[in-house]
Amino acid sequence: MPQRFDLLVVGGGVIGLSVAWRAARGGLRAAVMDPAPASGASHAAAGMLAPVSEVTYTEEPLLRLGLASLARWPSFAAELAADAGREVRDLDYGDGGTLDVAFGADDMAALEELAAFATGLGLPARRLTGRECRRLEPMLAPSVRGGMLAERDAWVDPRRVTAALLAALERRGVTLLRTRAAALETSAGRVTGVRPAGGAAVGADRVVLATGAWSGGPAGSGGADGPAAIEGLPPGALPPVRPVKGQIMRLRSPEPILGRCVRGTVHGSHVYLVPRADGELVVGATQEELGFDTRVTAGGLWELLRDARELVPGVTELELSDTVAGLRPGTPDNLPVIGPAGPPGLWLATGHHRNGVLLAPLTADLCAGDGDPDLLKICSPLRFQEPC
């Protein structure tokens, strides 16, 4: 007798797992299909929950999404921890803000404008002198001339979050199908389930595609080196998602050397440092458009080390504990793709680019039909589809 679920999520990253968990909490029989859950972009992510410090002039819709999801994080973390049988502190959730620092005159001017823009929007952002920055973070380089503190920005350890999600799913009786999805099953124009590679179809009333960088249609598939997109969809139903490579480095310290996330622009490239309670320091992240390339390269590491040293010279004393590269699912407008797409029975929850961890609570709520319809509209897959 074939398996059948209310909801089948394809893709077990932080987005897919959150969607399935929220559905299960809502009483649905849910399943997740992924040959290697929590091993992609979520595994590489640093876990900044920083909508304010990442705000830019052209991206107010993204800011709205980020603020809405950041507001959900405390309850998301509390419920997740409870469901997983853990404490909130096991997720390494911290809310000490993000300190954005500047070195040169150009950086200072840009920071000034950003702070004016943020405070104009009523966002909790505060301009600091170099001295004030170093009072907050004594390990900062003496050459830091000023900064902006986004006081409500937070962070979390994505690896602990996905581990907790997997534990919560198990306790909620959600089925984890460790296999690759090959094709959507359709019947009378409606999606009815998913056929795994070399297996029998799994039936579902609704299928959510949450396959991150591997969600793209031909326009965004990264070219000939890209893996085959899922089969069974009409042309144009897959969104223009492309892989955006990011390399990060984890350093080990006997105790935390920073009290909050620190970011800055060095030689024109952005770098950020995310502290963990156990002293680990995550340094990220490069942005490279290289198709489905997940090699950690000498050049990527060199950039991270060069820039991190510039911000916090003391990092040179820390031990290297991990290097990893992940593929963010980028979209043309940097906004995620969430909502019904193509044939009935199919939803998308992908394209979160740099913001998958931040936007997981909001995405899960939107997929559960619980959230501001305006926000869902911002994320609609239809914005990329050709008019009929």
Next chain:
Amino acid sequence: MPQRFDLLVVGGGVIGLSVAWRAARGGLRAAVMDPAPASGASHAAAGMLAPVSEVTYTEEPLLRLGLASLARWPSFAAELAADAGREVRDLDYGDGGTLDVAFGADDMAALEELAAFATGLGLPARRLTGRECRRLEPMLAPSVRGGMLAERDAWVDPRRVTAALLAALERRGVTLLRTRAAALETSAGRVTGVRPAGGAAVGADRVVLATGAWSGGPAGSGGADGPAAIEGLPPGALPPVRPVKGQIMRLRSPEPILGRCVRGTVHGSHVYLVPRADGELVVGATQEELGFDTRVTAGGLWELLRDARELVPGVTELELSDTVAGLRPGTPDNLPVIGPAGPPGLWLATGHHRNGVLLAPLTADLCAGDGDPDLLKICSPLRFQEPC
């Protein structure tokens, strides 16, 4: 009935394994005691066999040792490969020379003097223009102004060498005791064997201490963080060996980007790149005096990446495949410590600092009583002992 051997080597690095193998080839019943053979400095070593390019004014004795051992390498490699049931190419032995390059006027002047010194000694060294350097190695930075080619310098993959030594030892019936040596056993003032931690003594007519950075007496033990030296020796019998940390990085390339070893001085620090036949490129090496610290640090990696980029900008495209730190056994005069020491029945074969792989064939011969007595005299442990 207790075990008894003609020769018991304490320490299973490239030196200890070579000594035991040579002894077994000479017909002795040999054994090696090491809880984790081939895991220390030999595992971290890059494998340059470069006595000429490393020549300096004050170190002519070391140069003599290096040249004598380099001359032994081809037959050592051939015999080792045969004994291990492998081909010589499995050791990744290459003899394309070392190219030492210079960037600034100071480097050029130093290189000029070095070349004059080397050719004055009749060594095979040739001055090259920047253009000639790039003709030899097209991946070199355009800013390279000149170089010196040490034409007979060679290289080898130390990991493949120790793996072959272990295979050869097994085929020769040499016993590998995977346990830690706790104390020397003595009887009537003579060393009679070794007592392992928590085990029964193993008897031997001769014991060779080849414990690398862990060979030091109190004067060289690296201080309070150092492991306990082997017990059972009279004060002063252990040589003043200290740990000198080196960090290296291995990069992966689809095919070799260099045809020979390349070294240079960048911002006052030395860096070298050793090619492997399979495209791997080993980048080394820092020199740090930090006691028994084997952490790979952000600062160490940063130096390696910065300097390697300067020599060969294309390394940035390569994938990072490994990082490792090892402890070289340094001595006050940079010369190894080989020969009888302290009570009868005990030999030392340690203190090889940066030259363990290069000097392994010579060291094995000297320990087997086969080699120039003048060279053995250069290495004598007695040079560090107080006159009675």
